[in-house]
Amino acid sequence: MPSSAVLRRALLALAVVALALWTALTTQPRLGLDLRGGTRIVLETQDTPALRADAEATDRALEVLRKRVDGLGVAEPSLARAGENRIVVELPGLRDPREAAEVIGRTAQLTVHAVTGTAAAVPGGRPAADGSRVLADPDGGGLLALAAPALTGDGVKSADAVLDTTSGRGWTVDLAFRDGAAADWARLTGEAACAPAGDPARRVAIVLDDRIVSAPAVQAGVTCGAGIAGGSTQITGGFSAEEARDLAALVEGGALPLPVTTLEQSAVGPTLGADAIRASALAAVIGLACTGVFVIVVYRLLGLLATLALLLYGLLSYAAVVALGATLTLPGLAGFVLAVGIAVDANVLVFERAREEYAALGRTTAVRDPRRPLATAFAKAWSAVADSNVTTLLAAGLLFAFATGPVKGFGVTLALGVLASMVTAMVITRLLADAALALPAVRRRPALTGMAGLGRLRTRLARRAPRLMVHRRRWFTVSTVLLLVALAGIGVRGVQLGVEFTGGRDVQYAATRPVDADAARAAVAAAGFPDAVVQATGDGGRDVTVRVAETGDSAQRRITEALTGTAGPVTVERDDLVGPSLGGELRTHALLALGLAVAAQLAYLSVRFRWTYAAAAVVAMAQDVLLVVGLFAWLGKPVDSVFLAALLTVVGYSVNDSVVVLDRLREIRRTGTRLPLADLADRAVAQTLPRTVNTGMGALFVLAALAVLGGDTLTDFSVALLAGVVLGMASTVFTALPLTVTLESRAPKPPARPAKPRTSNPTGAVV
Numbered sequence: 001m002p003s004s005a006v007l008r009r010a011l012l013a014l015a016v017v018a019l020a021l022w023t024a025l026t027t028q029p030r031l032g033l034d035l036r037g038g039t040r041i042v043l044e045t046q047d048t049p050a051l052r053a054d055a056e057a058t059d060r061a062l063e064v065l066r067k068r069v070d071g072l073g074v075a076e077p078s079l080a081r082a083g084e085n086r087i088v089v090e091l092p093g094l095r096d097p098r099e100a101a102e103v104i105g106r107t108a109q110l111t112v113h114a115v116t117g118t119a120a121a122v123p124g125g126r127p128a129a130d131g132s133r134v135l136a137d138p139d140g141g142g143l144l145a146l147a148a149p150a151l152t153g154d155g156v157k158s159a160d161a162v163l164d165t166t167s168g169r170g171w172t173v174d175l176a177f178r179d180g181a182a183a184d185w186a187r188l189t190g191e192a193a194c195a196p197a198g199d200p201a202r203r204v205a206i207v208l209d210d211r212i213v214s215a216p217a218v219q220a221g222v223t224c225g226a227g228i229a230g231g232s233t234q235i236t237g238g239f240s241a242e243e244a245r246d247l248a249a250l251v252e253g254g255a256l257p258l259p260v261t262t263l264e265q266s267a268v269g270p271t272l273g274a275d276a277i278r279a280s281a282l283a284a285v286i287g288l289a290c291t292g293v294f295v296i297v298v299y300r301l302l303g304l305l306a307t308l309a310l311l312l313y314g315l316l317s318y319a320a321v322v323a324l325g326a327t328l329t330l331p332g333l334a335g336f337v338l339a340v341g342i343a344v345d346a347n348v349l350v351f352e353r354a355r356e357e358y359a360a361l362g363r364t365t366a367v368r369d370p371r372r373p374l375a376t377a378f379a380k381a382w383s384a385v386a387d388s389n390v391t392t393l394l395a396a397g398l399l400f401a402f403a404t405g406p407v408k409g410f411g412v413t414l415a416l417g418v419l420a421s422m423v424t425a426m427v428i429t430r431l432l433a434d435a436a437l438a439l440p441a442v443r444r445r446p447a448l449t450g451m452a453g454l455g456r457l458r459t460r461l462a463r464r465a466p467r468l469m470v471h472r473r474r475w476f477t478v479s480t481v482l483l484l485v486a487l488a489g490i491g492v493r494g495v496q497l498g499v500e501f502t503g504g505r506d507v508q509y510a511a512t513r514p515v516d517a518d519a520a521r522a523a524v525a526a527a528g529f530p531d532a533v534v535q536a537t538g539d540g541g542r543d544v545t546v547r548v549a550e551t552g553d554s555a556q557r558r559i560t561e562a563l564t565g566t567a568g569p570v571t572v573e574r575d576d577l578v579g580p581s582l583g584g585e586l587r588t589h590a591l592l593a594l595g596l597a598v599a600a601q602l603a604y605l606s607v608r609f610r611w612t613y614a615a616a617a618v619v620a621m622a623q624d625v626l627l628v629v630g631l632f633a634w635l636g637k638p639v640d641s642v643f644l645a646a647l648l649t650v651v652g653y654s655v656n657d658s659v660v661v662l663d664r665l666r667e668i669r670r671t672g673t674r675l676p677l678a679d680l681a682d683r684a685v686a687q688t689l690p691r692t693v694n695t696g697m698g699a700l701f702v703l704a705a706l707a708v709l710g711g712d713t714l715t716d717f718s719v720a721l722l723a724g725v726v727l728g729m730a731s732t733v734f735t736a737l738p739l740t741v742t743l744e745s746r747a748p749k750p751p752a753r754p755a756k757p758r759t760s761n762p763t764g765a766v767v
Contacts, residue, residue, distance in 0.1 A: 009427065009430075009431060010431050012427075013427055013428050013431055016316070016423070017312055017315070017316070017428075019319070020312075020315050020316045020318075020319035020320075021315060021319070023319040023322060023323045024315060024318055024319045024322065027319075027322040027323065028322070029318075029321065029322045029328050030322070030325055030326070030327050030328060031277075031327070031328055032327045032328060032329035032332070033090055033091075033092060033266075033268055035277055035328065035329065036092055037092065037268050038090065038091050038092040038267070038268065039089075039090075039091045039265065039266070039267045040088070040089070040090050040091075040264075040265065040266045040267075041088075041089045041091075041262060041264070041265045042082070042086060042087070042088050042089075042262070042263045042264040042265070043065075043086065043087045043088075043089065043260040043261065043262055043263065044085055044086050044087075044260065044261050044263050045057065045058045045061050045085045045086075045087070045258040045259070045260050046258060046259045046260065046261060047258075048258060048259065051257060051258060053084075053085040053258050054084060054085070055081065055084045055085070057257055057258055058081055058084065058085050058086075058087065058258070059081060060257045061087065061256050061257055061258050061260065062079055062080075062081055062087050064256050064257070065079060065087060065089065065256070066079050067249075067252060068249045068252075069089065069091065069249075077089070077090065077091050077092070078090040086263070087260070110152060110153030110156065110206070110207070110208050110251055111149035111151070111152050111153070111206075111207045112149065112150050112151050112152075112185070112188065112204065112205070112206055112207070113132075113133075113146035113147050113148070113149055113150060113204070113205045113207060114146070114147040114150060114188055114191060114192060114201070114204065114205075115144050115145070115146060115147075115192075115200050115201055115202075115203040115204065115205050115215065116132070116145045116146065116147050116200075116201060117144075117145050117200050117201060118137075118142055118143060118144060118145065118200055119134045119142075119143050119144065119145035132145065132146055132147050132148055133145075133146050133210075134146070135205070135207065135210065135211065135212045136211075136212065137212065137215065138211075138212050138213065138214065138215060139215065144200060144203070144205060144212065144215060146205050146207070146212075149207075150184055150185075150187075150188045151177070151181050151184040151185065151188070153251060154181075155177050155178050155180065155181025155182075155184065155185075156175055156176070156177060156178070156181070156251055156252065157176045157177055157178045157181075157231075158175070158176045158252060159173055159174070159175050159176075159247075159248040159249075159251040159252040160173070160174045160248055161173055161239075161241065161244035161245040161247070161248045162174045162234075162244075163241070164234070169234075169236050170238065170239065171239040171240060171241050171243070171244035172234045172235060172236050172239070172244065173234065173235040173239070173244055173247050173248045173251065174232065174233075174234055174235075175232060175233050175234070175235065175251065176231060176232045177231040177232065177233075178231075179231070181231070182231025182232075185227070185228065185231060185233065186226070186227035186228060186229055186231075187227055188204060188227065189204060189218050189222060189227035189228040189233075190222070190223070190224065190225045190226050190227030190228075191225075191227075192204055192217075192218045192227075193218045193222040193223060193224045193225070193226075193227065194224040194225065197217075197220065202217045202218055203215045203216065203217045203218070204216060204217075204218065206235050208247070208251070213235060213247065214235040214236050216233075216234070216235075216236060235247065235251075262577070263578070264576075264577060264578045265575070265576075265577045266574070266575060266576040266577065267572065267574065267575040267576075268573070268574050279706075279709045279714065280706070280714070282705070282709050283702065283705035283706045283708075283709045283714075284314075284702070284705075286701075286705040286709075287701045287702030287703075287704075287705045287706070288310060288311075288314070288702075290701035290702075290705075291307075291310070291344055291697075291698040291701050291702065292307035292310065294694075294697055294698065294701065295307055295344060295347070295348075295694075295698070298450075298455065298694060299351045299450035300447075300448055300449065300450035301436060301442065301448050301449050301450055302347075302351050302354070302433060302449060302450040302451065303351075303450060305429055305432040305433050305436060306344065306347040306351070306425075306429055308432060309347065309424040309425065309428045309429040309432065310343055310344065310347075310424070312424055312428055313343045313417075313420050313421055313423075313424040316420040316423065316424065317413070317416050317417045317420040317421075320416045320419075320420060321412070321413060321416060324412075324416075326412045326413070326416075328413070332412065332413040343417065343420070343421035343424065343425070344694075344695060344698035345385075345388065345421070345656070345695040345698070346381075346385045346389070346421055346422060346425030346426065347425050347429055348691050348694045348695050348698075349381045349384055349385055349660065349691055349695075350374075350377050350378055350381045350385075350425065350429070351377070351450065351451075352458075352688075352690055352691045352694075353376075353377035353380055353381045354373050354374045354376075354377035354451045355450075355451050355453070355454050355455065355458070356377075356454070356687070357372075357373035357374075357376045357377050357380075358370070358373040358451040358452060359454060360373075361373055369443075370437045370442070370443060370446065370449055370451060371433075371434055371437045371438065373451060374430075374433055374434070374437065374451070378426065378430055380667075382426070383663055384659065384660045384663040384664075385422065385425070385426065386422075387605075387608055387659045387663060388655075388656040388657075388659045388660055389418050389421070389422055389656075390604065391601060391604065391605075391652050391655040391656050391659060392414070392418050392649075392652035392653070392656055393415055393418055393419075393652075394597065394600045394601065394604065394652065395414075395597055395648040395649060395651050395652035396411045396412075396414040396415035396418065396648075396652070397411070397415065398411075398593045398596055398597050398600070398648060400412060400415070401593075402589045402592060402593040402596075411645070414649065437449065455690055457689065457690045457693065458686075458687075458689075458690045461686040461687075461689060461690075462686065465682050465683060465686045466682055466685060466686060467682060468681075468682055468685060468733065468734075468737070468738075469678035469679070469681045469682055469737065469738060469741050470678060472678075472738035472741065472742060475734040475735065475738050476735075476738065476739075478734065479623060479731075479734065479735050482623075482627060483623060483626060483627070483630075485630065486626050486627045486629065486630020486631070486633075487626070487630065488630075489630040489631070489633035489634040490629060490630055490633045493633045493634055493636065494633065495629065495632070495633050495639050496533070496632075496633075496636060496637065496638045496639060497587070497638070497639050497640075498547075498638040498639060498640025498641070498643075499547060499576055499577070499578045499640075501587040501639070501640070502549070502578075502587075503549070503578050504547060504548055504549045504577075504578065505547070505548050505549075505555070505556060505575070505576065505577045505578075506545065506546070506547045506574075506575075506576040506577075507545070507546050507547075507556060507559070507572060507574065507575045507576070508543060508544070508545045508572070508573045508574040508575075509543065509544045509545075509546070509560070509563055509567075509570040509571065509572060509573065510542060510543055510570065510571050510573045511542050511543070511544060511563070511567040511568060511569075511570050512542075512567075512568050512569055512570075513542065513567065513568055514536075514542055515536045515542065515544050515563075515566070515567040516536070516566075517534065517535060517536035517544075519566050519567075520534050520536060520544050520563060520566055520567060521534040522566075523562040523563060523565060523566040524546060524559055524562050524563070526562065527558045527559060527561070527562035528555075528558060529546075529548050529555070529558075529559065531548070531549065532546055532547065532548045532559070533545075533546070533547040533548075534546050534547075543573070544563060544567065544570070546559055546563075547638075556575070560572070593644070593648065594625070594647070594648070594651075597648055597651045598618055598621070598622060598651075601614075601617070601618055601621065601651065601655050602614050602615070602618045605617055605618070605655070605659070608659075609662060609666065610744075610749060612740055612743035612744050612747060613662045613665075613666070613740055615739070615743060616658070616662075616735075616736045616737070616739035616740040616743060617655050617658040617659065617662060617736050618655070619735065619736070619739055620654060620658055620731040620732060620735040620736035620739070621650075621651055621654040621655050621658070621728075621731075623727075623731055623735055624650055624651075624654045624724055624727045624728055624731050625647060625650060625651060625654075627723070627727050628646075628647060628650055628720055628723050628724050628727065629647070631720075631723050632716075632720065635719075637716050637719070638716070642716065642717050643716065643717070643720055645717070646716075646717050646720035646721050646724065647720065647724075649721060649724070650720070650721065650724030650725075650727075650728065653699075653721075653724060653725060653728050654724065654727070654728035654731060654732075656728075657692060657695075657728045657729055657732045658728075658731075658732045658736040660688055660691060660692070661684055661685060661688045661692070661732050661733075661736070661737060662684075662736070662737075662740065664684040664687055664688050665680060665681055665684040665737070665740070668680050668683060668684055677741050677744055677745065678741050681737045681738075681740065681741050684737070685733055685737060689733075692729050692732065692733075693729075696725055696726070696729050699721075699725050700722065700725060700726075703718045703721050703722045703725065704718075704722070706718040707719060707722065
């Protein structure tokens with residue numbers, strides 16, 4: 001490579017690393033609510049007879065909600081429209097989702113009426129034809145008959161919660177009206193002032209959502225016909241400070257143009273999020289350290305350089321996340337940590353290929369310039385690196401397209417991690433290796449490079465290549481038995497779908513002392529929830545998770561009281577609520593994502609390989625997916641959106657592993673050898689098995705650290721991926737390769753057409 005090209009590549013890499021370092025040091029990450037604590041609510045606007053819940057009307061509703069949220073005093077709230085008629089509200093620091101949902105989700109139709117007198121009961125407070133209605137008197141004493149609205153909430157200029165210490169009224173809501181509404185208010189109170197004291201007609205009713213929240217009588221000092229000037233008044237009603245602030249936020253925010261329903265709400269305590277950050281960071285450090293030590297032991301100098309590149313990979317991917325403003329969530333952290341383990345894959349592919357090229361060149365030639373086998377290795381490994389990473393990017397893209405909430409963050413960080421790993425492996429590692437291998441001290445010590453030998457496993461396989469393909473029927477039988485066991489688990493134990501897919505409520509409580517799971521289960525059943533799923537987890541069994549089909553707040557309060565009676569005081573650490581309609585929709589999206597993942601992998605691999613190769617890789621991947629689902633069914637673990645993230649990652653990893661071996665098989669066949677395809681497949685396994693083992697070890701180190709340190713959610717995620725990684729390595733050898741050989745023997749590739757011979761004309765010219 002010309003020195004000028006090397007210099008340009010080095011300068012580019014240095015600029016990228018410097019920019020990443022500056023971004024990481026100067027930009028704060030945007031943490032999701034599952035990491036910093038708070039409440040997330042998904043609302044859906046509903047059609048009315050007069051207005052359709054389209055994007056325009058939903059945007060108007062969003063602006064009203066924004067004003068209400070501002071009134072709650074939440075720092076850095078986030079509101080965004082999702083799709084045509086959904087609004088996602090994130091409220092950092094707000095722990096009670098019921099409070100938020102009650103305030104921001106109410107229709108809040110504020111009207112002010114003249115009171116015409118008392119009345120007999122009218123069912124439901126149904127308004128009469130002239131707009132009058134009968135509603136309950138908030139001060140007791142029956143019902144009040146109200147005239148048609150004199151003014152509405154649109155005329156309110158401001159609403160403030162005020163503690164009235166002079167008159168002893170406690171907390172009130174002070175209203176200030178706009179100019180036109182101020183005149184209407186003066187006229188309304190002037191007419192009421194003409195009624196004698198004690199007459200209901202002297203009162204003015206302030207109605208919010210068909211309920212009289214205040215019906216004060218006009219004071220004796222107000223002149224008949226003149227009314228209260230100044231365009232202001234107070235709403236009284238014995239409010240607490242919180243009730244007054246909520247009411248002020250509702251009134252000032254205005255009326256929602258459309259009714260809204262709560263599809264999903266979740267709340268996470270800040271302690272839980274901080275623990276997740278610490279656990280993920282520690283898992284990343286441990287996983288990276290173990291992976292680095294392993295790579296250095298196996299590949300020596302090249303392994304050391306790859307470890308340095310991995311550190312830079314972590315910097316690049318983190319900087320990309322914060323620079324793009326992507327929200328870093330708990331699954332996103334897991335994706336970031338997992339990508340550390342996967343990032344070593346490209347390096348291992350290149351290093352194993354470099355060992356082959358070193359041996360092919362001969363010791364004398366390779367020692368003279370060890371950069372030659374490395375350059376050839378980078379060139380030959382590019383196809384496998386690109387294909388394997390594209391399959392993972394497809395899975396990440398599907399996660400981003402079909403997942404909701406925090407799992408989208410997993411797709412983003414996984415995709416950024418894959419791209420960063422390609423940059424570090426194919427650019428930064430190569431630059432470091434070229435510079436190191438050019439040193440005379442390194443050339444004098446070829447064993448130091450890590451390329452001078454094929455490695456113990458590869459050497460042993462070279463002496464005696466495995467004869468795996470002759471036993472294809474045996475491997476098919478074993479695979480079939482495993483699939484039957486998995487399907488039996490799905491059929492007998494059933495798949496425990498999480499609340500995301502079924503609808504319901506999933507609440508995690510923290511107790512002050514260890515909780516007996518059976519006692520907690522009995523207490524919850526006695527409270528009226530015999531079908532609830534109750535689990536004691538966490539440190540010493542102090543965490544209790546309760547999953548029920550009921551989504552109401554009264555049900556959650558009864559469960560909390562039941563647990564308090566059994567386990568002592570408990571606090572809510574996480575509260576997830578999903579409506580049944582959204583659960584069904586998410587379930588459909590999950591199946592669609594998996595179906596599209598299979599179709600996308602098949603289409604891509606059919607383009608890059610023959611259809612026989614593609615079909616074998618996809619069948620092996622589908623087998624891995626079913627086995628992981630069956631494992632979770634037998635273990636009784638919930639299948640939720642985080643599990644979906646793990647499953648789609650297994651899809652990418654499984655195909656990734658198969659692609660590397662199939663790519664080598666294709667390469668061997670192109671050499672023109674006349675050996676049977678089964679022998680070539682055995683040779684492909686022997687040549688790529690060290691890469692498979694070494695890459696798998698890198699991922700296993702990280703996943704094991706996450707499984708031990710990551711808490712309940714990340715533990716299940718890690719178990720799924722641990723199973724997927726092991727099954728993916730096994731299915732490549734025992735399913736994908738045997739199936740490829742079988743399909744190729746039944747549908748062999750047609751021989752290439754010979755080139756048309758050239759003929760000559762009578763003049764001797766060749767045509």
